[in-house]
Amino acid sequence: MHTKDLERYQRQLLIEHISxxxxxxxxxxxxxxxGAGGLGSSALMYLAAAGVGNIGLCDFDVVSLSxxxxxxxxxxxxxxxxxxxIAKKKLEKFNPDIKIIAHFEKxxxxxxxxxxxxxxxxxxxxxxxxxxxxxxxxxxxxxxPLVCGAVCECEGILTTIIPKENTSCFRCIYPTSPxxxxxxxxxxxxxxxxxxIGSMEALEAIKLILGLDCLKNKILIFKGxxxxxxxxxxxxxxxxxxxxxxxxxxxxxxxxKTEDW
Amino acid sequence: xxxxxxxxxxxxxxxxxSLSNFLKTNGINFDEVTIEHNFxxxxxxxxxxxxxxxxDVLEILRFVGGG
Numbered sequence: 001m002h003t004k005d006l007e008r009y010q011r012q013l014l015i016e017h018i019s020x021x022x023x024x025x026x027x028x029x030x031x032x033x034x035g036a037g038g039l040g041s042s043a044l045m046y047l048a049a050a051g052v053g054n055i056g057l058c059d060f061d062v063v064s065l066s067x068x069x070x071x072x073x074x075x076x077x078x079x080x081x082x083x084x085x086i087a088k089k090k091l092e093k094f095n096p097d098i099k100i101i102a103h104f105e106k107x108x109x110x111x112x113x114x115x116x117x118x119x120x121x122x123x124x125x126x127x128x129x130x131x132x133x134x135x136x137x138x139x140x141x142x143x144x145p146l147v148c149g150a151v152c153e154c155e156g157i158l159t160t161i162i163p164k165e166n167t168s169c170f171r172c173i174y175p176t177s178p179x180x181x182x183x184x185x186x187x188x189x190x191x192x193x194x195x196x197i198g199s200m201e202a203l204e205a206i207k208l209i210l211g212l213d214c215l216k217n218k219i220l221i222f223k224g225x226x227x228x229x230x231x232x233x234x235x236x237x238x239x240x241x242x243x244x245x246x247x248x249x250x251x252x253x254x255x256x257k258t259e260d261w
Numbered sequence: 262x263x264x265x266x267x268x269x270x271x272x273x274x275x276x277x278x279s280l281s282n283f284l285k286t287n288g289i290n291f292d293e294v295t296i297e298h299n300f301x302x303x304x305x306x307x308x309x310x311x312x313x314x315x316x317d318v319l320e321i322l323r324f325v326g327g328g
Binding site: 032035037038039045063067108124125126127128131144149150151152155157173187194197198219221226230232233234235253 | 305
């Protein structure tokens with residue numbers, strides 16, 4: 001490891017679970033963050049800070065003023081600009097030694113399969129069910145670990161899905177398709193809460209890279225007002241359309257609206 | 262009437278009310294929420310079979326946001 005790296009990562013190299021060996025794993029890792037919004041902003045920043053060597057980001061949206069209460073990658077000068085262009089520049093400036101790959105594509109079954117296969121871990125940081133279903137299914141059926149985080153007002157959830165270990169999946173939590181117009185635009189989000197869950201998504205990815213235990217078959221529920229978090233077991237559904245079935249489902253994720261990300 | 266706890270607050274409901282009926286009468290679309298009933302995540306396939314009892318604890322969690 002270079003002297004500069006020893007200094008930059010000095011404080012995390014002191015952590016027993018990381019040290020030089022773990023840091024090398026982080027340098028070599030490939031993580032894709034789907035959605036460069038509230039969750040994605042903090043997840044991307046902390047992955048870059050930790051020195052994850054190859055970070056992909058996928059988004060299809062431009063920065064708007066109402067994003068700025070939570071999407072900490074952007075500033076008012078970025079309004080109306082493509083999020084992934086801004087995010088890529090900022091992350092490269094923040095950590096010039098890592099590779100940032102921007103995927104400015106509307107996510108479909110075909111391109112998700114093509115993009116996902118280049119990564120070790122996927123982070124779901126989108127804001128609508130259609131995209132979550134698609135990401136869950138493509139990740140699961142290509143055996144790629146997936147970290148899912150979501151927020152609503154001052155609450156958040158987090159879970160990690162490990163297809164190779166046949167864990168439960170996002171569809172086990174939400175088996176039926178909700179109304180497609182139910183997106184984060186229909187309720188409030190406090191930026192600090194998105195920041196907490198996004199940071200925890202980055203932490204889950206880092207733990208996966210290091211080979212540490214993660215939230216598989218479990219869901220973490222954070223409640224910001226009450227200052228509580230708890231972990232509950234998710235029961236894997238034997239009849240789940242995704243994780244108990246090798247065939248791709250048809251329909252629900254066909255309406256993916258990546259412009260909503 | 263019996264008292265249950267919903268998202269930390271006491272709520273009075275009719276006896277023998279099912280969880281699915283409770284959600285329906287309170288305008289909650291269970292497609293859009295995660296339900297924790299007595300500290301366990303509810304399997305939606307069984308939702309109509311769950312009859313709420315005195316002292317039950319419900320947490321109704323809406324999660325989709327991120328953007």
